[in-house]
Amino acid sequence: MAEHITDITNSLHEHHVAEDELLWPLLLERATPAADVVHRMEKQHEVLHTLLQELDELTPSWRATAAETDRDALAELVSRTSAVIDEHLQDEEAHVMPLIEQHVSQEEWLAFELAGHASIPQEKALLFLGLGLEDATPHEHEMFVGGLPPEVVEMWEQFGKAEYDRQRAILLVTPDLTYQLTRLHWPVEGIHWPV
């Protein structure tokens, strides 16, 4: 669980840095009337940066001791971070994606995506693919998988999906807990977390 939290915080951090460095400057230059939207995103990233840093500090101490107080503090922090991320993502989808479609070229978008993926260790690439597909609608699934190289699709089908399901089951602990793995949604109370 601790490793999973760290993987997610690292990838979110890299994703935000990629947006800050590669997308916001383009939008500020090309979508001038929407500068307030971009500045709002920058502020939200600052808030998230602080929360992710707190998670990076608390996770190892909970991992080291499995102390109840650390566990409860971490669960509360995960829930709070999750709420802020949800709000931020909804804001981005509603107000930033239309600007990107209008002002960012496909090449620039690909460069951004590559930069955001740089933090994912190679051995965890298929796990992150599974996380990406976790909440996808059938249409999104088709679009996403359809854009992958055939050899990656083959690896995913041959062993990636089974490995993802195995790791997911470890994180789920019990079937009645409704974790949302991609968005750091974990219930605060009544958890017996495996460190």
Ligand SMILES: [Fe+2]
């Ligand atoms: Fe963002």
